[in-house]
Amino acid sequence: MSILIKHADFVVQSADSVKPGWDVLIEGNRIAAVGPDLTAEGADVIDAAGKVVIPGLMNAHTHLYQTLLRGVRDDVSLVDWCEHVLFPAADVIHQNHWKQGDETLGYCWSALGVLEMIKGGTTCCANMDMTMDSVYEAWADIGFRGVATVTLVDQWLPGRLRRDPDLLRAETLGYVERWHLSPAHNGRIQVALAPSTPFLASEDLILWAHRQCTDLGLDLHMHVAETEYEVASVQDSTGLTPVQFLDSLGVINDHFIAVHCVHVTDEDIETLKIRGAIVVHNPKSNMKIGSGIAPIARLLAEGVDVALATDGSSSNDLLDMFEEMRAAALLQSVAAKDPSVISATDVFRMATETGAKACGIDAGTIQPGRLADLAIVNLQKPHLEPIHDVLSTLVYCAKAADVETTIIDGRVVMDDRELTTVDEREILRLAQELGPGLYERSLHSTLHPEKGKGLNE
Amino acid sequence: MSILIKHADFVVQSADSVKPGWDVLIEGNRIAAVGPDLTAEGADVIDAAGKVVIPGLMNAHTHLYQTLLRGVRDDVSLVDWCEHVLFPAADVIHQNHWKQGDETLGYCWSALGVLEMIKGGTTCCANMDMTMDSVYEAWADIGFRGVATVTLVDQWLPGRLRRDPDLLRAETLGYVERWHLSPAHNGRIQVALAPSTPFLASEDLILWAHRQCTDLGLDLHMHVAETEYEVASVQDSTGLTPVQFLDSLGVINDHFIAVHCVHVTDEDIETLKIRGAIVVHNPKSNMKIGSGIAPIARLLAEGVDVALATDGSSSNDLLDMFEEMRAAALLQSVAAKDPSVISATDVFRMATETGAKACGIDAGTIQPGRLADLAIVNLQKPHLEPIHDVLSTLVYCAKAADVETTIIDGRVVMDDRELTTVDEREILRLAQELGPGLYERSLHSTLHPEKGKGLNE
Numbered sequence: 064m065s066i067l068i069k070h071a072d073f074v075v076q077s078a079d080s081v082k083p084g085w086d087v088l089i090e091g092n093r094i095a096a097v098g099p100d101l102t103a104e105g106a107d108v109i110d111a112a113g114k115v116v117i118p119g120l121m122n123a124h125t126h127l128y129q130t131l132l133r134g135v136r137d138d139v140s141l142v143d144w145c146e147h148v149l150f151p152a153a154d155v156i157h158q159n160h161w162k163q164g165d166e167t168l169g170y171c172w173s174a175l176g177v178l179e180m181i182k183g184g185t186t187c188c189a190n191m192d193m194t195m196d197s198v199y200e201a202w203a204d205i206g207f208r209g210v211a212t213v214t215l216v217d218q219w220l221p222g223r224l225r226r227d228p229d230l231l232r233a234e235t236l237g238y239v240e241r242w243h244l245s246p247a248h249n250g251r252i253q254v255a256l257a258p259s260t261p262f263l264a265s266e267d268l269i270l271w272a273h274r275q276c277t278d279l280g281l282d283l284h285m286h287v288a289e290t291e292y293e294v295a296s297v298q299d300s301t302g303l304t305p306v307q308f309l310d311s312l313g314v315i316n317d318h319f320i321a322v323h324c325v326h327v328t329d330e331d332i333e334t335l336k337i338r339g340a341i342v343v344h345n346p347k348s349n350m351k352i353g354s355g356i357a358p359i360a361r362l363l364a365e366g367v368d369v370a371l372a373t374d375g376s377s378s379n380d381l382l383d384m385f386e387e388m389r390a391a392a393l394l395q396s397v398a399a400k401d402p403s404v405i406s407a408t409d410v411f412r413m414a415t416e417t418g419a420k421a422c423g424i425d426a427g428t429i430q431p432g433r434l435a436d437l438a439i440v441n442l443q444k445p446h447l448e449p450i451h452d453v454l455s456t457l458v459y460c461a462k463a464a465d466v467e468t469t470i471i472d473g474r475v476v477m478d479d480r481e482l483t484t485v486d487e488r489e490i491l492r493l494a495q496e497l498g499p500g501l502y503e504r505s506l507h508s509t510l511h512p513e514k515g516k517g518l519n520e
Numbered sequence: 521m522s523i524l525i526k527h528a529d530f531v532v533q534s535a536d537s538v539k540p541g542w543d544v545l546i547e548g549n550r551i552a553a554v555g556p557d558l559t560a561e562g563a564d565v566i567d568a569a570g571k572v573v574i575p576g577l578m579n580a581h582t583h584l585y586q587t588l589l590r591g592v593r594d595d596v597s598l599v600d601w602c603e604h605v606l607f608p609a610a611d612v613i614h615q616n617h618w619k620q621g622d623e624t625l626g627y628c629w630s631a632l633g634v635l636e637m638i639k640g641g642t643t644c645c646a647n648m649d650m651t652m653d654s655v656y657e658a659w660a661d662i663g664f665r666g667v668a669t670v671t672l673v674d675q676w677l678p679g680r681l682r683r684d685p686d687l688l689r690a691e692t693l694g695y696v697e698r699w700h701l702s703p704a705h706n707g708r709i710q711v712a713l714a715p716s717t718p719f720l721a722s723e724d725l726i727l728w729a730h731r732q733c734t735d736l737g738l739d740l741h742m743h744v745a746e747t748e749y750e751v752a753s754v755q756d757s758t759g760l761t762p763v764q765f766l767d768s769l770g771v772i773n774d775h776f777i778a779v780h781c782v783h784v785t786d787e788d789i790e791t792l793k794i795r796g797a798i799v800v801h802n803p804k805s806n807m808k809i810g811s812g813i814a815p816i817a818r819l820l821a822e823g824v825d826v827a828l829a830t831d832g833s834s835s836n837d838l839l840d841m842f843e844e845m846r847a848a849a850l851l852q853s854v855a856a857k858d859p860s861v862i863s864a865t866d867v868f869r870m871a872t873e874t875g876a877k878a879c880g881i882d883a884g885t886i887q888p889g890r891l892a893d894l895a896i897v898n899l900q901k902p903h904l905e906p907i908h909d910v911l912s913t914l915v916y917c918a919k920a921a922d923v924e925t926t927i928i929d930g931r932v933v934m935d936d937r938e939l940t941t942v943d944e945r946e947i948l949r950l951a952q953e954l955g956p957g958l959y960e961r962s963l964h965s966t967l968h969p970e971k972g973k974g975l976n977e
Contacts, residue, residue, distance in 0.1 A: 098535045133905075134912040134944040137849075185629035232641075291857075350850035351916075380916040382905055386843065392594075393807035393847070394854075401808040403595045410879040445635040446838055446920075448590075448948055449955025459808075459837040463903075464921030491905055497905025 064473065065090045065106035066435075071440060073115040073453045077428040078412035082455055087116055089435040092249060094474035096147050096431055108469060113443045115453055118427050119186025119436035119471065120384035123343045124322045126282070126375030128156065128169070128193050130499040134374040141290050141352050143379065145220075146512050151505035153224055156193055166197030166408045171497050173201035174490045178482065179382045183463030184438030186471045187422050188319070188382075189343075189372070191257045191284060194234075195260070199242055199252050206476045206484050208251045208436060208461040209480065210422050213238050215256060215272055216263040221510050232271065239279060245499050251472055253423060255282040255320070260289070261305050263295045264310065275386025282318045282423050285309070287324035306331035313341065320421050322372070324362070325355040332365055341368045341421045344413065346390040347381075348374030360395045360404035368419035371413040375384040385465075388414050388458045407458040439468040521930065522547045522563035523892075529911045530572040534885040537867035540908055546720055546892040549930035551708060554886055566657050566925060568689055570900045572910055573720065575884050576643025576893035576928065577841035578875025579798045581741070581779045583832030584633040585626070585650050588955040590833040598747050598809050601834065602677075603969050608962035610681055613650055625958065628950045630658035635939060636839045638664065643928045644879050645839075646713045646777070646800075646829070648741060651691075655923030656699055656709050663933045664943050665708040665893060669741045669877050670695050672713060672729055673720040678967050686965060689728065696736060705821030708929055710880060712739040712777070717746070718762050719753045730771040739775045739880050742766070745788070745810050746780035763788035777878050778830070781819070782812040789815070790821055798825045798878045801870065803847040804838075805831030817852045817861035827878035828870040842922075845871050845915045856927065864915040896925040952969030 067091040074085040074097060086096065086101040095103075100275040117262055135148050158169060173192075180188060187311045189210040194199055199211050213235050217228060226234075235256065243254035258264030264272075288294055288305045297305045306327060309315050317339035324335070324342045326345075335342060344359050344398045362369050373382045419427025426434040434520040440461055442450065447465065450456050469477040476484055508514060522544040531542040531554060543558040544551065550561075577664055592605050609796060613625060630649075637645060646667040649655055656668050657675040670692050671682070674682060683691075692713065700711035712728040715721030721729075726742075733740045745751055745762045754762045761871045763784060766772050774796030801816050819826050828848055832838045845867045874883025883891040897918055898905065904922065907913050926934040965971060 131906060132908075134908040136768060136910050137864055137916065140859060175905065182902065191938065277887060311625055312780065347846075349855035351859060353853045354855060355860045356854060365703050380912075383903065386846075388849075389804075389843075396810045397807035397851075398814060400812060402597060402808060402810045407594055443945075443948060445632050445639065445944070445948065445951075446630065446840065448951045449588060450952075450958060451589075451591040451956065452594075453836075455594050459591065462919065462921060464919060476897070487902070488900075491900060491902065494902075494905045495907075499908065 065103050066470070066473070066475070067101060067103045067106040068108060068109045068111050068439065071111035071114055071116045073119045074429060075115060075454065075457070076430060077118065078408045078454065082361055087429060088515055089264055089470065089473050094429060094431055094433050094435050095433055104304070109439065111439055112440065114176050114467065115182065115440050115442055115457070115482055116429065117191045117438050117440060117457065118415040118429055119438055119469065120178060120184050120414050121370065121422055121427060122185050122188035122372050122382060122384055123370035123421040124345060124374060125176065125188050125190055126192055127173045127190050127198060129171045129375030129377040130176040131494065131501050133380045135377065135502050140243045141354065142292050146376065148505070151225060151508035151511040152501060153193060154508040154510045155504045157503055158222065166195050168497055168501065169195040169197040169420070170201045171490065171493045173198040174205065174485065175379045175494045177202060177207045178487060178490055179284060180206070181469045181477050181482065182466065182480065183383050183385060184440065184466035184469055185382065185384050186436040186469060187419070187426065187436065188426060188507070189255065189284060189382055189422050191259070194299060196241065202252055203248050204485060205482070206471055206474050208424065208471050210253050210255050210282070212257045213270055215267050217265050221261050223510065235282070235388070236275070237455055239281070240317055243281070249472055257284040257452055260275035260286040260293055261308055269309070269312060269314060276472045277319060284316060284320040284322060286323055287321040288326045291326060294326045298440050304328055304331055305421055306334055310334050310338070323349065323354070323357065324364055325349055325357040327358065332362060332367065334364050336367050341370055342418065343370045344391060344420055345371050345374040347387060348378040350394065351370060356394060356398045358516070359391065360399060363405070368417050368420060369413050370418040371410070383463045384400065384414050385461050385463055386463045392458060407455045410458050435470055435473040437470050438466050440465050441467045477479045522560050523566060523927070523930070523932070524560045524563040525566045525568050525573055525896065528568035528571055528573045531886060532572060532574045532914070533887060534575065534873055534944070535865045535911065538798070544886060544894070546927065546930050549892055551886060551888055551890050551892050553888055555920055557772040561754055566896065568896055570898065571924065572897045572899055572914070573886065574641065574895050574897060575872040575886055576895050576926065577645050577871050578879055578884060579642050579645035579829050579841055580635060580777070580827035580837060580875045580878040581802060581829035581831060581840060582645050582647055583632065583692060584647050584655060586832030586834040587633040588629045588951065588958050590837045592834065592856065593960050594717065599749050599809065601809065605834065605962070607678055607681060608965035608968040609958060610650060611965040611967045612958055613960045614681065618799040623652050624950070625954055626650070626652040626654040627658045628673045628947065629956050630655040631662060632951045633833070633839055633948045634659060634662050635944060638662070638926045640731050640840050640935065641897065641923035641926055642839065642841050642892040643895065643955050644876070644881060644883065645928060646741060646879050648716070649976065651695060659709055661942060662939070663928055663931055665881065665928050666722060667710050667712050667739070668695060668699055669712045669714045670739065671717045672725055674722050674725050676720050680967065693732070694764065696738070700738070706929055712819055714741040715930055716764055717750055724913060726769060726771060728747065730769070732774060738773060739777055741777040741779060745783045745932045748783060749781045761785055761788055763791055766792050767795070776855065780806065780811070780814065782814045784815065788820060789824065793822050793824050796873070798827055800827045800829050801848060801877055802829045802831040804844060807851065809835045813851060813855045816848065816855060818958050820862070820866055825874050826870050827875040827904040828867070840920045841871050842920055844920050847873065849915060866911045867915050868911055892927055894927050894929040895923050897922050898924045935973045
């Protein structure tokens with residue numbers, strides 16, 4: 064099975080290589096050739112005149128369960144949101160999932176988020192979710208690629224939501240076996256482990272996760288230095304910053320994905336650099352919940368790898384990597400009061416090449432041998448013309464709705480803005496049915512602070 | 521001619537009034553009725569099931585000539601951009617316009633920007649432009665509503681770009697006569713005067729503009745306290761802040777539109793409040809060129825009217841009021857490290873009701889008697905579902921591309937995302953032809969710092 068993309072106005076091979084008028088040949092699930100005037104007998108031809116071909120965008124951190132909680136409480140901090148929205152909703156979800164075995168909810172929130180991402184040219188995400196198989200069955204059905212980032216928490220949250228430690232560990236290894244080590248789905252679905260934050264996961268759990276990652280070759284994802292609350296809480300209990308605490312445990316290495324890093328010291332930045340960790344920046348989320356401004360321009364200048372992500376729908380509320388690229392560039396410029404501290408090239412690299420590195424996949428650039436994960440963007444729009452520099456156009460002007468075609472693993476999963484693999488209307492219908500019900504029921508959970516004991520349960 | 525919008529999931533009458541299941545009846549260019557189960561014999565019926573009807577968004581400050589310069593130099597401050605991009609381009613435009621009488625360029629940049637705005641549900645803008653009639657002929661042809669904000673400058677910029685003072689004043693009054701006082705176009709095109717900034721317009725010119733505004737009933741728009749450069753320059757020459765300087769001239773009143781107000785003191789805020797001035801916030805522009813963060817939450821808390829705007833395409837680069845609403849909310853939340861300082865309601869009001877006030881038009885809410893300027897947004901999208909609070913959905917999730925129908929002055933100017941009044945392809949073709957040429961030629965202007973003398977010409 065071959066696909067030949069012809070006559071593109073531009074092929075953006077990477078942030079550093081834009082080729083006007085080139086073609087792209089896909090064979091199987093890999094890019095076979097990139098260049099001018101390619102031919103391939105029997106290939107499906109996609110005419111890309113007036114369009115630009117880009118690497119699929121990589122959303123290096125999200126929480127898909129939040130798609131169903133989108134727009135519930137815009138005005139609260141992270142900790143308040145956990146108490147008022149997350150815990151009561153998790154209570155409802157857990158009751159459904161573990162007591163009744165109904166996994167429709169997970170399938171629905173996952174499919175809804177993946178639909179949105181594919182329609183915006185995002186071909187891969189790392190999803191730190193309330194893990195259940197149905198979340199990843201949706202990915203398998205739709206043909207999405209991503210990292211099932213298994214959330215590990217054993218403290219701070221209400222007792223009723225805490226799992227038995229042995230069961231949690233056994234279940235985690237079950238996910239690794241069923242998804243990561245499975246030959247099904249062509250390796251599209253991998254697993255990483257995520258002791259959520261230094262205050263939600265005990266030292267024991269973090270160390271256990273680190274050992275599993277080392278043994279099994281998995282990445283370790285953690286929220287690190289996201290909020291002042293987290294920094295103070297780690298400081299209180301250890302006398303260290305979150306980065307220094309985690310480094311003292313020996314878990315920061317080049318398979319450590321440090322999500323957020325809003326509140327990091329010079330010493331923290333030096334540690335992240337020396338250990339080769341990858342930082343994941345979530346500018347819109349950091350803005351919306353008032354976490355602060357991560358020193359991304361500084362991290363980039365120091366040579367630290369920084370990927371880009373949307374975070375979950377509760378703190379964004381979109382899973383739109385085009386808006387996220389703009390937000391990243393704009394936020395660094397205003398923080399420094401200097402527009403030269405970050406460029407369209409920097410931001411595009413964060414959303415593609417470095418994102419692929421953070422997700423541990425062989426994609427993120429359009430080069431022979433790489434996985435065929437890419438998007439075709441229509442440039443014939445009033446907000447995209449005229450084009451003086453197509454990379455600038457992509458970062459500052461292009462929108463999710465300009466993406467016409469999305470290809471993942473060599474397969475066209477969206478054609479002319481319609482998903483080819485699932486019935487979009489059915490997923491929307493399900494979301495409209497389940498979303499409001501989930502929230503309604505969460506208000507009656509005894510974990511809701513206005514109803515019961517909240518964190519003190 | 522009547523239009524009946526039926527079965528909307530929601531009618532957002534204003535930021536404070538959302539009505540599920542209501543209908544909207546338009547007669548002529550005004551809203552005739554809003555309520556449940558409306559009927560109107562002979563009316564054109566628009567089925568709005570699965571959709572939300574909102575007041576047209578008001579872009580209270582832009583510079584349409586910049587649409588053709590979109591993406592030229594992302595990495596420079598305002599002053600550097602003036603020297604490297606604006607002045608050389610203005611030199612080319614002026615040569616075309618005044619020496620050869622070719623106004624195609626103005627028609628093109630204006631039509632391109634208006635196309636983008638209408639496709640994003642924006643029904644009105646205030647355009648501080650290089651004024652030429654063709655800019656507004658495009659509005660007349662397309663059926664757009666707006667304020668032709670005549671730019672007045674007589675100092676700081678290169679000598680070659682300065683007009684003879686008497687000619688400038690005579691021309692300005694000509695625009696007022698031809699557009700503002702003309703019965704043509706149903707009053708859709710009004711005029712305001714804009715001594716650009718305190719450092720680009722002399723005291724004499726500002727006072728002259730103020731007198732004309734008072735005599736003719738026009739609004740006075742000015743960039744105020746946008747950059748630290750401006751504040752320092754006014755401080756150097758007058759010993760006052762920009763707001764205090766303008767107030768000492770007596771020009772700040774309830775017809776004074778203060779664009780930006782990034783760097784304002786407590787005393788400035790008090791002055792703006794007492795005088796009843798309207799502030800226009802341009803969050804993405806302030807971020808992109810690193811101007812700083814305007815104290816919008818503070819201004820709102822003090823009861824100052826704040827409208828919202830995109831600024832020009834060179835510093836944004838979009839004319840997208842949905843993205844602008846999000847940016848406004850997010851930027852205030854991160855600046856205060858507190859998500860409760862600004863709400864979706866605040867931001868929606870800025871983009872509609874207060875925007876209409878800043879543009880001096882009788883629109884901005886969907887109420888009987890008001891001008892029929894509105895947009896219909898399709899909610900059946902994965903990034904908009906489920907809906908817990910439709911105002912939150914509109915501010916944090918909805919996108920320009922979700923707008924299906926735009927109505928201005930009681931006329932459907934966009935139907936199912938296609939403009940009804942002009943050939944979009946022809947405008948795009950023209951922009952693709954003229955935009956790169958304009959920039960190319962500007963590089964050869966002797967006003968370009970690398971070519972000639974720049975500001976010292």
